Amino acid sequence: MSESCGPARVLMVQGCTSDAGKSALVAALCRWLRRRGVAVAPFKPQNMALNSAVTADGGEIGRAQAVQAQAAGLAPHTDFNPILLKPSSDTGAQVIVHGRAVAQLDARAYHDYKRVAMDAVLASHARLCERYAAVVVEGAGSPAEINLRDRDIANMGYAEAVDCPVILIADIDRGGVFAHLVGTLALLSDSERARVAGFVINRFRGDIGLLQSGLDWLERETGKPVLGVLPYLHGLHLEAEDALPRAADAKAGARLRVAVPALPRISNHTDFDALRAHPQVDCRFVGPGDAPPPCDLIVLPGSKATRADLAWLRRNGWAEAIARHLRYGGRVIGICGGLQMLGRTVHDPHGIEGEAGSSEGLGWLDLDTTLQPYKQLRNAKGRLSFADAVAEGYEIHCGVSAGAGLQRPALRLDDGRDDGAISADGQVLGTYLHGVFDHPQALAALLGWAGLEQAEPLDLRGLREHSIDRLADAVERHLDTAALARLFGLGADRDTQPREESACAP
Missing domain, CATH: 3.40.50.880 (Class I glutamine amidotransferase (GATase) domain)
Structure with a gap:
């Protein structure tokens, strides 16, 4: 038995900061759903990155969405990332719409262009919702960037337009995780705050028991559930969205x-x-x-x-x-x-x-x-x-x-x-x-x-597959999969029983 395709249940992952773990969590959820036979597609409305991939339909998207497509068992497609911005200077970028370069704009001109960009985003969203049973969406940066709220297409502007729930993820390895989560929530509007379905804390090291009092406080303070705490997973081989990888120690056996x-x-x-x-x-x-x-x-x-x-x-x-x-x-x-x-x-x-x-x-x-x-x-x-x-x-x-x-x-x-x-x-x-x-x-x-x-x-490629599976295993072990199943409209049995994968495709 396999899931029917469309109309999709949509869930968005937004982060308190850049590199909070949004890309990895979207990949993990895509693989977790695929294991259960759900026809799932990744989606990032707007991406700013110089790492890009060529799609099956001959366009260009962010490499993170190509990895997420791999997690979902799909070939990369331009609908997975309808707007890609490739910076050419500190103030300007090449604008790529549905895989094709259409303009070179500075930041102010692009702000005016966002009305056109949103139409492209919603067109891709509609096509994916027709073809898949689930769409897992990645935000960009942080939804608390209040100077960018007007005409936003990357975070809450998109979520409000399509009326989807949001998971907020924060990186505890950076420090200040409770301030990140509570502060981000405080800077959202009432309607935006209401669509946050819960929190995920990422890259935790140590004894989870020592964190529990903080998690209890966070739930009392915000009225939002903590959906889980993901451990720091060392040795993942996933393509970076944009930033150069952190320097590693010299390899002792390097020749x-x-x-x-x-x-x-x-x-x-x-x-x-x-x-x-x-x-x-x-x-x-x-x-x-x-x-x-x-x-x-x-x-x-x-x-x-x-x-x-x-x-x-x-x-x-x-x-x-x-x-x-x-x-x-x-x-x-x-x-x-x-x-x-x-x-x-x-x-x-x-x-x-x-x-x-x-x-x-x-x-x-x-x-x-x-x-x-x-x-x-x-x-x-x-x-x-x-x-x-x-x-x-x-x-x-x-x-x-x-x-x-x-x-x-x-x-x-x-x-x-x-x-x-x-x-x-x-x-x-x-x-x-x-x-x-x-x-x-x-x-x-x-x-x-x-x-x-x-x-x-x-x-x-085998290393990437193994890394994606490790991420999905972490979702199984450390997140509230019953709550995730409800957000995706899955029956209770789907939470524990993998099923045949759907063959839906673009």
Whole structure:
């Protein structure tokens, strides 16, 4: 027996702060519902992130929603994240609606645009509610950002428009969890406060008994139930929504050192998740003011502002460091914007990523790049040109590269195209393919090319699956699943008995 599809029961997860655990809880609830045969879809009305994914319908959404789709057993779809904002400066962003870039707006202009954006949000919401039995929604930032309440489409503005209940999550590891919850609730309007169905406290360490008096006080003070306390789960392998991962201790058994410059407009830094997860690789993001460290491999990441980030590289000593690194036999990889930086020139005649103009590249690959008004979005699969290894990933770029260096491609794709370039001396490799390290065969081959012979196998997708299951297990063990079942309209037996999964799809 499986759940029928639509009309959906909708539940929204909002957080007291950014990084409170909203993305992870939505993924956990999607997997928890899927285990019970519920046709469930994730949804984030508005996301601001430079980590994005290419969808099955050829659009672009936040990577967190792609992970949540995986948790629900679905291919990513543009309806899961109808509005994506990709910052190009401190005050402006590219606006992506239903997977397609439609404008470059500053903060004030986007505020006026929100009426149009809300129409797109509600259209996606309606389609998902027709196709699924449950929709789990992720808010953005905090609903208590009162300066953004007018025309809000990301938090309570959306919840009020569709009349859905809200779970409020707070991170106890940050400290001040009771102030976060009570303060957030106090800053909501009466109708917003009334739709908060309960609290979840995230990332708890220690003896839960010592927390109980605080939980009792919180329920008395607010009149809202605590739906549960989630433990701090170490070692999760989930793609980050936007912020760079926190620095980790050096790996004792690492045999390959990788340095990644933390560009101001770094995009899709999830490209490095496989390197960070590999037990034999010590992968480090190197920020401004930190000298480029000795390493075996330098990887230049993608960028939302390639020419500006290229200038940042030069100011922070990376041009000289790369030249020195190559003289001593090191290897360099450029991904997307990083590939463009490794070429001779980068031209932006239309001002796609900032002020129109041209920049001299680092000159390690014989190619030139021109940014075009239309973004190329596609999933791709093929093989590395220098090894018998499958590689797959996705392309998100405005740049078109040309030059003799492309006659030595890095990959040969299944659709007949060649991708990227390898320098004549074999030390420098560039590709437009995000996620190039993710496939186990490509990872092993690229690590071998960089100097790590007989690398241990690593299955990043399998690690993500295991992490999602750990999250769902935590929901089962630590949250009030009977209360969750009522919010999703599930019968009591559904709380304990998994059922056949529904086949509903977009």
